[in-house]
Amino acid sequence: MKYSLMQQDIxxxxxxxxxxxxxxxxxxxxxxxxxxxxxxxxxxxxADRTALNEWWADxxxxxxxxxxxxxLSDLQMPNPAALSLHSLGMSVSxxxxxxxxxxxxxxxxxxxxxxxxxxxxxxxxxxxxxxxSAVDLHSPDSTTDGYLKKRWEWIDKRPYLLKGGSPPYFQQxxxxxxxxxxxxxxxxxxxxxxxVMRDGRPYSLCEDxxxxxxxxxxxxxxxxxxxxxxSISVYQHFVNCCEALGAPDVIPAxxxxxxxxxxxxxxxxxxxxxxxxxxxxSLSWIGFAPIYDSGSAxxxxxxxQQIRSGTGIVCKPFKKRHEDQxxxxxxxxxxxLEALCGLxxxxxxxxxxxxxxxxxxxxxxxxxxIDRIQEMAERGSRGVALSTEGDVEKNVAEDYKx
Numbered sequence: 001m002k003y004s005l006m007q008q009d010i011x012x013x014x015x016x017x018x019x020x021x022x023x024x025x026x027x028x029x030x031x032x033x034x035x036x037x038x039x040x041x042x043x044x045x046x047a048d049r050t051a052l053n054e055w056w057a058d059x060x061x062x063x064x065x066x067x068x069x070x071x072l073s074d075l076q077m078p079n080p081a082a083l084s085l086h087s088l089g090m091s092v093s094x095x096x097x098x099x100x101x102x103x104x105x106x107x108x109x110x111x112x113x114x115x116x117x118x119x120x121x122x123x124x125x126x127x128x129x130x131x132x133s134a135v136d137l138h139s140p141d142s143t144t145d146g147y148l149k150k151r152w153e154w155i156d157k158r159p160y161l162l163k164g165g166s167p168p169y170f171q172q173x174x175x176x177x178x179x180x181x182x183x184x185x186x187x188x189x190x191x192x193x194x195x196v197m198r199d200g201r202p203y204s205l206c207e208d209x210x211x212x213x214x215x216x217x218x219x220x221x222x223x224x225x226x227x228x229x230x231s232i233s234v235y236q237h238f239v240n241c242c243e244a245l246g247a248p249d250v251i252p253a254x255x256x257x258x259x260x261x262x263x264x265x266x267x268x269x270x271x272x273x274x275x276x277x278x279x280x281x282s283l284s285w286i287g288f289a290p291i292y293d294s295g296s297a298x299x300x301x302x303x304x305q306q307i308r309s310g311t312g313i314v315c316k317p318f319k320k321r322h323e324d325q326x327x328x329x330x331x332x333x334x335x336x337l338e339a340l341c342g343l344x345x346x347x348x349x350x351x352x353x354x355x356x357x358x359x360x361x362x363x364x365x366x367x368x369x370i371d372r373i374q375e376m377a378e379r380g381s382r383g384v385a386l387s388t389e390g391d392v393e394k395n396v397a398e399d400y401k402x
Contacts, residue, residue, distance in 0.1 A: 022081020039224030172295030
């Protein structure tokens with residue numbers, strides 16, 4: 001079937017999309033080359049269809065997310081791609097969508113930023129098996145990636161994301177709240193998360209930081225705008241891409257993200273878990289996105305003994321070891337670690353569902369990392385050159401299948 005790829009009400013390109021697989025079969029015409037998704041190459045007016053399909057596939061629910069096969073069955077959808085088509089590919093991360101050929105639909109009447117959306121898809125994804133006779137599939141839940149169980153909710157006329165944790169500890173929502181508190185205290189720009197309980201289980205809740213006039217562009221997409229030389233580190237390549245695009249103040253923002261992830265022992269800051277924000281109308285780069293999605297941290301999947309020992313911690317997005325990645329920080333002048341005083345009591349107060357021995361291990365290991373940052377801050381200089389040694393090899397997100 002023929003569609004137009006839209007950015008708000010601007011026709012970007014005309015496409016042929018296969019209804020069952022959801023794959024883009026043909027790009028008939030590119031009308032606004034500068035408005036094609038970031039990182040999709042265009043040569044002599046012809047867009048790279050493989051790259052556009054990769055971007056399109058990233059807008060779909062992972063089939064292996066807990067509860068997705070059952071939800072698709074309940075919604076009578078063959079796959080996530082078909083579900084995405086029913087929502088016209090609309091998300092709450094940007095202003096892209098697809099308009100069927102001959103349709104007169106407008107962005108204003110259909111977008112999820114300005115209008116309440118159906119809860120049917122979200123209900124199904126959260127395991128509510130009783131479906132209404134008439135199901136409304138127009139929902140941002142159809143275009144939300146990630147492996148953890150989640151849904152969007154319409155609260156105070158804005159989209160909010162409710163996200164769960166993975167067994168056996170269900171710790172990610174707690175870690176999200178801790179990350180938010182740490183960033184509050186260290187004055188790091190971020191998305192505020194709160195810990196909420198639903199039916200006896202913990203969830204994190206946050207407001208969408210994107211508006212209908214802005215878009216989030218992942219670091220992975222940013223890094224597709226230029227060819228990476230083998231002699232350039234992943235970190236430096238990202239910085240070079242941002243500088244070429246004209247995005248402001250990227251290095252100070254990276255400093256803060258790396259320090260935060262070290263404090264939390266975040267294991268899943270992959271290249272689709274941070275990025276830049278762009279103005280949809282002018283296409284100008286606003287800057288580094290507020291830090292979000294920090295839940296895979298504080299030993300979320302480890303025993304108390306493993307947390308205390310500090311073993312088995314992996315690192316992303318630039319280096320395989322947190323110690324090496326921390327050495328990329330250009331300056332510690334901004335950090336005031338005394339602001340973290342009293343954090344222990346705050347964490348115990350909100351983490352009442354976490355066993356005492358586990359909480360003590362979390363606090364012990366976190367203080368050990370804070371002490372290490374204090375040592376580096378006192379030394380006051382970058383520890384290693386920007387080499388490719390120890391770089392991550394590919395953009396892989398954590399797989400929470402159990």
